[in-house]
Amino acid sequence: MILGTRQEGIDISGHNGKVVAGDDNSTSYHQYSSKTSKLSKLFERLNKEYNANNEISDINDDLQRYLDKRDTIGLEQKLINGNREYLFDDASWLKQEYAKKLTKFQFFEPAQEIHALLLGIILEKFRNRIYPLIREKSSDIEILKVISEDIVNPILNVLQEEGCDDVMGLDSTDIEGMIYFLTGRCHIKWNS
Numbered sequence: 378m379i380l381g382t383r384q385e386g387i388d389i390s391g392h393n394g395k396v397v398a399g400d401d402n403s404t405s406y407h408q409y410s411s412k413t414s415k416l417s418k419l420f421e422r423l424n425k426e427y428n429a430n431n432e433i434s435d436i437n438d439d440l441q442r443y444l445d446k447r448d449t450i451g452l453e454q455k456l457i458n459g460n461r462e463y464l465f466d467d468a469s470w471l472k473q474e475y476a477k478k479l480t481k482f483q484f485f486e487p488a489q490e491i492h493a494l495l496l497g498i499i500l501e502k503f504r505n506r507i508y509p510l511i512r513e514k515s516s517d518i519e520i521l522k523v524i525s526e527d528i529v530n531p532i533l534n535v536l537q538e539e540g541c542d543d544v545m546g547l548d549s550t551d552i553e554g555m556i557y558f559l560t561g562r563c564h565i566k567w568n569s
Contacts, residue, residue: 420541423487427544432484439493452561459567468557475554499555502528512569
């Protein structure tokens with residue numbers, strides 16, 4: 378911030394239309410977009426439909442693919458198979474906390490789209506970032522760190538940075554819970 382600077386009678390014809398008070402050694406560009414993201418639009422629609430109590434009776438196919446169990450093993454056995462049974466108590470609680478929000482909002486069409494979108498992102502990140510670490514027999518410390526840094530935090534940042542008016546109140550507990558929800562539905566495995 379420049380205080381007390383006055384510039385009067387300046388001829389800008391020889392300065393490429395630019396007048397600088399101070400130095401001009403750095404250039405910064407700020408892009409501000411009036412476009413809203415798909416996620417922001419979905420949350421905006423959800424708020425309207427939730428406030429109007431516009432529930433639907435069906436689950437869309439995009440969400441249904443994550444609700445269907447791929448086999449009957451379940452969360453506990455998946456963690457046991459991956460030698461991570463010590464995670465079960467926390468994982469079970471996280472899964473249940475997420476399941477409560479999913480159940481509460483599952484009959485609002487935009488919520489179904491939001492859940493399907495986020496579950497798809499988590500599944501893709503797990504397959505491409507976490508599962509290779511599991512196959513390489515990386516330490517649990519490394520795996521849990523990458524889950525936090527590459528899955529949980531980026532999703533939370535998107536929700537905050539895009540100004541999503543999240544009536545569901547999704548937080549890190551829910552994002553982690555989505556991982557164990559997908560594990561319990563056998564979309565994610567913890568062994569190589």
